[in-house]
Amino acid sequence: MTDKTILTVDNLALSYGSNPILKGVSMQLRRGEVVSLLGPSGSGKTTLLRAVAGLEQPHHGSVAIAGRAIYDAAAGIDIPAEKRELGLVFQSYALWPHKTVFDNVAYPLKLRKIAQNEIVQRVHAALKNLGLDHLAERYPHQLSGGQQQRVSIARALVYNPPVILLDEPLSNLDAKMREEARAWLRNLIVEMQLSALVVTHDQSEAMAMSDRILLLNGGVIEQQGTPTEMYGQPQTFFVADFMGSNNIMTGRIGDIRGGEARIDLDNGISVWGLRRTNAAIGHEARAVARVEQLQLTDGPGDNRAEIELATSMFLGDRFEYVFHAGKDLLRAWGKRHEDAGKRWLEFPRDSVWIF
């Protein structure tokens, strides 16, 4: 454990009755780092966050903040939530409706028996920092969704917790606000040098906001790494499929040459790609290629196939081409409108993963 590690989760397991939710999860969060817990619903990401917060009861493993155990099944340590000194921003914001914005943010300081004048000063500083100082006397129901979110963040930060936990922080905002809020939140976290653990189910949100991503699947960590690693070098089919928009095709391994393999697809196309499976020649496999990597070309060449372009769709900033290849619908992006008909499509060798 290095000095830089602020949060350590080691082999944490948790069940609801006989139903295992977390099956031994280990992770670390370094000081000043933003880590996203990403995964489909039911993958255990929110449960992991809540277990760190002390709101769920694991039965195995340990959690430590700055080297001090806050949960350790073996040693019988389980610090109650209120003594863990963590900040949590709830998905629903969980602002107390009977308290004003000021009182919501002041409550953690009041619990810490801080002098009244210092409370006033610190709450106003926190609200000012988040652009809320003019709303101090309002009640939560008088605020917009975005303002409520900021109050909720102010409340979680006002007592300077070593780690801030955010549970789907953007999911209650409408689509247009979400992108702005994403940039604002990332900027805030970097500026204030916070160590943050963020739960999200949206892969682009995770990539935009975090330094590292942990992708959970069925209660275990499928893969972790920087956003570029997660997107560009998926180690499993699940990761490749979950990140980005993909063309997925099934077939059989036709040839193997070192790190590359040729897959003979059920739709009749044969392509070379990066081999990510131990399956031998003749065995079933799947090819995954990102939509933005497929290229419309003028004629035949390496890893190209002539297939039927069915239609072009205008998406505003680009066109999406829809191809028919056997039973598969393949998608690619381009700058111009293209008429339907036979076209050559390139599958760049280093952009096709074979699982």
Add this chain to the structure above:
Amino acid sequence: MRPGASPLSLKVTLMLQTLPRRAVVALLALSVFFPIGLVLYQSILSGPFFMPSTTLSLESFAFIFDDPDFWQALKNTLAVAIGMSLIAIPLGAILAFIMVRTDLPGRRWLEVPIMIPIFVSPVVLGFGYVVSLGPVGFFSVWFESLFGSVPWNIYSLTAIIIIAGLTHVPHVYLYSSSALRNLGSDVEEAARLSGASPFRVARDVSIPMVSPALLYVGVLVFFLGFEIFGLPLILGDPEGHLVLTTYLYKLTNKLGTPSYHLMAAVATCIIAVTFPLVLLQRALLKSAQRFVSMKGKSARQRPLALGIWKWLALALILGWLFVTVVTPVAGIALRSVVSSWGQGINLLEVLTLDHFHAVFEEQTMIRSIINSILIGTLGGALAVGGYLAIGLATHRQPDGLSRFVDYIVLTPRAVPGLMAGLAVFWVFLFVPFLAPLRSTLFSVWFAYAVVWLAYGMRLIQSALMQVGPELEEAGRLVGASRARVSRDITVPLIRNGLLGAWLLIFMIFEREYSTGVYLLSPGTEVIGAQIVSLWASGAVDVVAALSLINMALVGIGLAIALRFGVKLHD
């Protein structure tokens, strides 16, 4: 405490934090199990438990099983319980269907009157029937002068069953209406389009679909049939129709000496029937709720057009209200302002306020009114406070202790008020340090609070369930202990629910009569118990005045509750 402190000191802190919770549960268990345990223990003794010569024996059971009156009372009780279920369930279900699913004119205005029988003391209702429909009742006299004779006998067992059935319609209405509210209207519209009349729709579609709720309420009404005391006490007395509760009450005078062991034996017999019924209700309620939640909320509701049928529906409801509410209430109101009544008496000549003067001249009557108000307001607030403490002790802590509390809360439900009052009386009589409190209002309050524990807890728990769990979790995360979260977040958020609970408990405590019967002594008079005692002495004038005052108190509570928008049911 610093994170990483030793496990031992952690455990000590944890124990200190859960101490108030354990204390609340221990006090609750003692309050419930000690009086009931005392009844069960007393039933297997040969005499009153405080007599030195008393031994363990089953002779009390032998005695009552040998008494033909006991078997007659049991038979009557079964007849009442079954008969009133057969009347209340179909009527209540139809009433619920009309009120919830149809476009009956004036539905909104009828909602409150329908609930009135729940809030009027049964002993007051029984008295109201005597002065309205009794041999020289107002209505009987008027009817006789028109038609020559009266075809009914208010003192017959049949009359008791019919009146008990009619006055329990609101209980059925409550549960079936909330089940019907959760039903999508498309299923009814489909039946309507297939050619069914509104009443066929109710009979063939809507009511069968809420049958789990009806099954639950059927068991509830049957169970209430075992508990009723006020109606058979007043209506059954002239012709000597006993039910188990009135048999128990009459036992007091049967042998001259305090026949505690016999009373305990009868009580034990009643509990042996009611306790399984309470457990059955609990199981049925759970399955009924599952049935309802399966329907989902997406189904829209559109009222069914009654068309020409609406006059029949309206006549049905108004007729029921006339017999169940107007007749007894008007009878009492009238009886309280006339000096005497009978054939050929001119109303204007006998009008008087003497009965009220009589009430306000006698010290015990004034005391009983003041005590009733005190027990409703202050006692109601204290009871809500106690229920809140229990509610918070188990709130969102699904562990063994909370399940234990669930069952404790259920237990007093199985003990009719009359017997609970008796048990509490014994506790206060013979526990040395409690004895001085027996002749204070505290003993009555304690009995009331225990008898209405299950009802009060339901009010508190439904209020607590309204609080989003994340609001409390947010409190924990920013550093508040469980107790602090309760004080600063949970309780302030359910203020309105607590106010509503207080008002409902006020009404229930004003209405209560049987629990105070055995606790009646100088200083502990409450109106309900006072009426029971005065009725035995035949003081009809004063009973009429007290009954009216009692209804007025409940009415004030009801008016305030409606003013604050308190829901009369959940």
